[in-house]
Amino acid sequence: MLNSALARSAGALTCLLLLALAAVASLVYGNIPVTLGTLLDSLFAYDAGNIQHLVIRSERVSRTVVALAVGAGLAVAGVLMQSLTRNPLASPGILGINAGALFFVVAGATLFSLSLPSDLIWLAFLGAGVAAGLVFTLGQEPGQGLSPVRTVLAGVAITALFVSFSQGLLIMNQDRLESLLFWLAGSVSGRSLDAVMGLLPIIAVAIVITLLMTRQLNLLGMDDEVIQGLGLNVVRTRLLCVVLVIALAGTAVAIAGLIGFVGLIVPHMARAIFGTDHRWLLPASALIGAALLLIADTVARLVIPPQEIPVGVVTALLGTPLFLHLARKTRSLT
Amino acid sequence: MILLPILIYNNRAALETSDLPVLSTLRINSILLFLLIFSIGSLASGADRHAVEVRHSLGTATITDTPSRVVSLYQGASDSLAALGIQPVGMVESWTQKPIYDYLGDRLGQPRMLGMETQPDLEGIAWLQPDLIVGARYRHYEVYPLLDQIAPTVIAEDVYDFRSLLGMLAQATGRTNRAHALLDQWDARVEDFQARIREKLGDQWPMEVAILSFRGDHARIYYKGFAKQVLDELGFKAPPAHRKDTWGIKLTSQESIPAMDADAVFIFMLGDPAIQRTYENWTSHPLWENLSAVRRDQVFQVDPVTWNMGAGIIAAHRLLDDLYDHYGLEDGVSEGCILC
Numbered sequence: 001m002l003n004s005a006l007a008r009s010a011g012a013l014t015c016l017l018l019l020a021l022a023a024v025a026s027l028v029y030g031n032i033p034v035t036l037g038t039l040l041d042s043l044f045a046y047d048a049g050n051i052q053h054l055v056i057r058s059e060r061v062s063r064t065v066v067a068l069a070v071g072a073g074l075a076v077a078g079v080l081m082q083s084l085t086r087n088p089l090a091s092p093g094i095l096g097i098n099a100g101a102l103f104f105v106v107a108g109a110t111l112f113s114l115s116l117p118s119d120l121i122w123l124a125f126l127g128a129g130v131a132a133g134l135v136f137t138l139g140q141e142p143g144q145g146l147s148p149v150r151t152v153l154a155g156v157a158i159t160a161l162f163v164s165f166s167q168g169l170l171i172m173n174q175d176r177l178e179s180l181l182f183w184l185a186g187s188v189s190g191r192s193l194d195a196v197m198g199l200l201p202i203i204a205v206a207i208v209i210t211l212l213m214t215r216q217l218n219l220l221g222m223d224d225e226v227i228q229g230l231g232l233n234v235v236r237t238r239l240l241c242v243v244l245v246i247a248l249a250g251t252a253v254a255i256a257g258l259i260g261f262v263g264l265i266v267p268h269m270a271r272a273i274f275g276t277d278h279r280w281l282l283p284a285s286a287l288i289g290a291a292l293l294l295i296a297d298t299v300a301r302l303v304i305p306p307q308e309i310p311v312g313v314v315t316a317l318l319g320t321p322l323f324l325h326l327a328r329k330t331r332s333l334t
Numbered sequence: 335m336i337l338l339p340i341l342i343y344n345n346r347a348a349l350e351t352s353d354l355p356v357l358s359t360l361r362i363n364s365i366l367l368f369l370l371i372f373s374i375g376s377l378a379s380g381a382d383r384h385a386v387e388v389r390h391s392l393g394t395a396t397i398t399d400t401p402s403r404v405v406s407l408y409q410g411a412s413d414s415l416a417a418l419g420i421q422p423v424g425m426v427e428s429w430t431q432k433p434i435y436d437y438l439g440d441r442l443g444q445p446r447m448l449g450m451e452t453q454p455d456l457e458g459i460a461w462l463q464p465d466l467i468v469g470a471r472y473r474h475y476e477v478y479p480l481l482d483q484i485a486p487t488v489i490a491e492d493v494y495d496f497r498s499l500l501g502m503l504a505q506a507t508g509r510t511n512r513a514h515a516l517l518d519q520w521d522a523r524v525e526d527f528q529a530r531i532r533e534k535l536g537d538q539w540p541m542e543v544a545i546l547s548f549r550g551d552h553a554r555i556y557y558k559g560f561a562k563q564v565l566d567e568l569g570f571k572a573p574p575a576h577r578k579d580t581w582g583i584k585l586t587s588q589e590s591i592p593a594m595d596a597d598a599v600f601i602f603m604l605g606d607p608a609i610q611r612t613y614e615n616w617t618s619h620p621l622w623e624n625l626s627a628v629r630r631d632q633v634f635q636v637d638p639v640t641w642n643m644g645a646g647i648i649a650a651h652r653l654l655d656d657l658y659d660h661y662g663l664e665d666g667v668s669e670g671c672i673l674c
Contacts, residue, residue, distance in 0.1 A: 031589040054620055055589050115608045178550035179608035185551050189587050306590030307583045 001275050008280050011273055015287040019068075022294035026064040027056060029298050031306045059189070066196060067188040067293045067311075070252045071262055073203040075289025076210055077248035078263035079270070079282055083220050084241045085148040091264035092249030095151070095242070096158035100131020101253045103162035105183050110169045115179035118195040121254045124183065125199065127162075128250030134158055136242050144224075145235035146242070186257040186312045188297050199251045206247040207286060213240065214278040221276070261315045262289050265323050272326035292319055388488050388506045391471040392478050395486040400508045401466035405459055405485070408451050409435075410493055410560075411468040413646020414500050416441040417516055418509045424462045426451040429643050430604060437639065437652060460484050466506055494560035494645045497567075516647055523654055523667045528569050530663040542571045544596035544627070545582075547642070550608035553616055555594055556582040560645040561602070564653050572596075591621035598632035599625070602641040634660050 002008045028034050034042075034052050042053035074092060081090040092098070104127025108114040114123065135158050139151030170177060182190070210217075216237045219227050227234050249263065266289040267281070274280040296314035303309055386397045406412040406425040412434075415422050421443035427433040433447045446462060449455040451473060459467065459481070467487040474481065474489060481487040488506050490499045497517070504513030532539045543565060545556040556562060557578045573596045585593065603609050616622060627633055640652045658665045 031587065032592070051621060051624065058619070059587060059589050115611075175606075178604070178606045181549065181551035182608065185586075187551075187586065190551070301587065301589075306585055306587075306593040308586045 002273060003275075008274055012280070012284060012287070015284055015291065019287050019291040019294070022291045022298070023064055023068065026067065026294045026298045027060050030055070030060060030301050062191060062193040062196075063188045063297060064294065065193065065200070066191050066255055067297045068290045069200050069203045070188060070256045070259065071266075071290040071293030072207060072286040073248040073252040073289075074259065074263040074293075075266035075270070075285040076207055076282060077245050077252070078265075078289075079267040079278070079285045080210065080217070080241050080245050080248070081263070082267055083217050083278070084238060084245070085152055086221065087148065087152060088268070089264070090152065092245060092252070093159070093260075093263070094155045095245060095249070096131035096135045096155045096162065097128040097246065097249045098253055098258055099159040099162035099166075100127040100129070100134075101125070101250065102184075102258070103127055103166045104130070105180060106166040106169050109180050110173035110176045113176075115176075117182055117191070120180075120183045121195060121199065124254035124257075125250050128253055129246050131158055131162060132242065132246040132250065136239075146238040183257045186259045186310060188256050188259075188293065188311060189308070191255060196255045199255055202247050202251045206244050206251075209240075210244050210248075211282055213237075213244075214282060217241075217278040217282075259293070259312045259315065261312065261319055262293060265319050266292060269319070269323055269326055272323075272329070386505060386508070388486075388502060390488040390502060391491040392475060392489045393482075395482070395488050395506065397466065397486045397506055399465065401464075401486075401506065403462065403464045403485075404466045404468065404507070405448070405462060405464040406445075407448070407454050407467065407469040407481075408473055408490075408493055408645075409643055410470070410496055410499055410645030410649075411490070411503070412442060413438065413644050413648050414496060414503050415468070417500065417647045418503060418507060418512055420507060420509070421445065423464060424448045424459060426454050428639075430639065435639050435644060437644065437648065456480060456484075468503065468506075494558075494563050496560070496563070496645060496647045496650050500647055519667070520647060520650065523651070523665075524568060526666045527654060527657065527663065530666070531568075531657075531661055534661060534663060538597070540569050540571045541597040542573045543598045543600060544573060544576060544594055545641075546594055546599055546601045547638070548601070548603045548609050548613040548616065549584075550606065550612060551586070553585045553590075553594070553612065554582055555585065556642075558582065559642060560649070561600065561641045561653065564650050568654070568657070588616055588619050588621065591616065591619060591625065595625045596627055597630070598634070599627040600634050600636050600641065602636050602638040604638055 002011045024036075024039070027039055028036065032052060032055050034056060038050075038052050039056060041047070042050070042056040046057065047053050077092040078090075081092055081094060082088055084090070085094070101124035104123045105120050108120065108123040114120065135151060135154045136146065138154035138158070139146055141147035141150055170180075216232055219230060219232050220234075220237060220241075222230075224234055252259075267285050270281050270285040270288055274284045292315060293311070296318055297311050299318065300308045300311050300314045388395045388397060403423045404415060404420055406415055406422045408426065409428060412422065412425050416438050421441075422445045424446040425434075425442065426448050427450060428435045429451075434442055446458060448458045454474075454477075456477065464485040467481050467485050468490070469478065469481060469487060470490045470493045472493060478487060478489060486506075488502055490502065500513050500516060504510045535541065545559070545561050545565070547554040547556065555576060557572070557576050558581050562572070575593065576596075583593075585591075601613075603613060622628055634656075636656055637652075640649050640656065643649075644652070655665070657663075
């Protein structure tokens with residue numbers, strides 16, 4: 001763990017640099033090789049007749065932007081969830097967000113024959129919101145506001161409920177599955193920027209608001225009495241956290257489908273490097289999450305070209321050894 | 335979330351002819367009971383005329399009498415039975431145009447439907463008291479021991495090798511003459527086609543062809559399968575990159591479009607709107623316009639039932655009909671065709 005402010009600043013800069021390199025790599029590497037010069041040309045001197053320019057503009061820019069936003073969004077949502085529930089195993093999925101998105105997408109496709117990716121994306125977002133709203137309502141301790149334990153329990157119950165609904169619908173309408181694959185597969189490729197443009201600002205705004213709340217988030221780790229004694233409105237802070245998680249994880253799952261691991265592990269990686277202070281933890285998580293998903297997506301393209309392996313597999317493959325290494329090192333330090 | 339991938343996996347498998355096997359062995363106990371009852375019954379009626387030993391992919395089946403109650407457990411077997419003039423007592427449903435492909439029409443009579451090819455209804459099979467069951471290794475190797483206890487079972491090595499399947503079925507059902515006639519007919523047509531296309535294309539023959547398919551979220555290049563089997567026999571070549579010993583590949587990024595290139599491209603896909611959209615997305619990409627097959631206007635959309643799912647000799651003939659049409663060739667043999 002980095003202890004001094006100087007070391008942390010250096011660490012943050014390293015993360016930023018890593019992210020920048022990952023973004024460039026994501027634009028440059030793929031089935032059709034592109035040089036850095038061509039990349040710059042395609043961005044600043046676009047030639048519609050040039051295949052490489054076209055590939056960069058039509059394919060790689062969108063998947064780079066999507067991976068960046070989704071990775072950052074999932075990681076920050078993970079930090080919020082873990083602080084909110086004081087549960088290190090909490091991840092965005094635990095609020096029922098993935099299950100809600102899944103159910104709405106499946107219901108939309110099977111009952112209302114929706115299949116346009118742009119429709120599915122908004123349905124998923126709506127579903128994530130509804131499920132998380134339900135979980136939040138059920139998670140209220142009578143008279144005391146949101147209870148972390150109740151919230152987690154409600155999340156597990158709502159997840160089970162929505163998943164079983166979805167399975168039932170899919171079993172009865174197997175023919176509709178084809179139109180869902182686009183969303184179910186969990187991927188940052190093939191998402192046109194037009195279709196996701198409406199959702200990306202939500203992630204940006206939510207991350208900015210989260211970064212403004214670092215002081216309150218730091219206090220949330222303490223006992224409720226202590227927090228109240230320090231003059232913080234626990235109920236309101238938790239409510240705001242829930243809304244932010246819905247915005248971040250709901251958008252991420254709506255855009256990219258079910259991508260596991262980032263929301264759970266990245267916060268731990270950031271904590272192992274930067275400690276538990278949210279002023280460092282949050283921005284570091286956003287940077288690491290975005291970089292991890294970008295690198296994973298780039299690697300996914302390069303392993304067995306021209307095929308790609310699912311990005312969720314790569315995030316786990318890349319992230320797990322790194323996480324284990326950090327976990328061991330942290331233990332030996334403390 | 336744990337069960338969901340399994341469900342999805344099942345569903346995906348259901349849409350293919352060449353994906354992983356999905357087998358239901360849940361009802362084994364009740365089936366064993368049936369087996370007991372039926373095996374006692376069959377002891378009494380051992381009218382042994384001429385025992386035939388049929389070697390198949392998973393062993394040898396001894397067939398003591400000319401089978402009259404045949405059960406078909408995959409699409410190619412149903413097609414081949416129809417070609418041999420046998421109406422099965424039970425069969426698995428088709429992947430599309432359920433329960434029986436339109437092109438097989440009423441050739442198959444009114445068999446009892448036994449569910450999906452990937453998970454046939456074993457109890458239903460036992461109730462039918464069949465005297466021959468036809469399965470495929472890839473689909474049925476796990477339930478083969480059970481099937482073999484119900485009735486003599488022959489298992490094909492590949493779901494798409496219509497030639498060896500026909501030979502095996504002929505041997506098992508005692509219709510070798512008919513099978514020989516069918517294969518002679520087929521060989522004659524193949525020869526006729528080869529002669530005509532060589533004449534038509536000149537030094538462009540043999541041409542390299544790619545077999546493509548589109549799904550809701552990806553595109554596919556097939557390296558093996560029914561269409562490949564027939565095209566190989568006709569003398570078509572695959573592009574060097576497509577000559578691999580695996581079913582094929584899935585492509586998720588349109589950047590990979592150049593991997594699809596060949597002299598000619600055959601595309602089969604189902605009519606789902608999501609699939610149609612994928613197809614439109616991919617085929618409107620400038621990289622697609624750059625493919626040599628596209629530039630030379632050699633892209634053919636073909637029927638997935640004929641080109642992929644049918645997988646028997648009737649489907650093979652229909653595939654050949656398509657090719658005669660595509661290349662504007664006169665069909666010199668089909669006049670006396672037994673099937674047409």
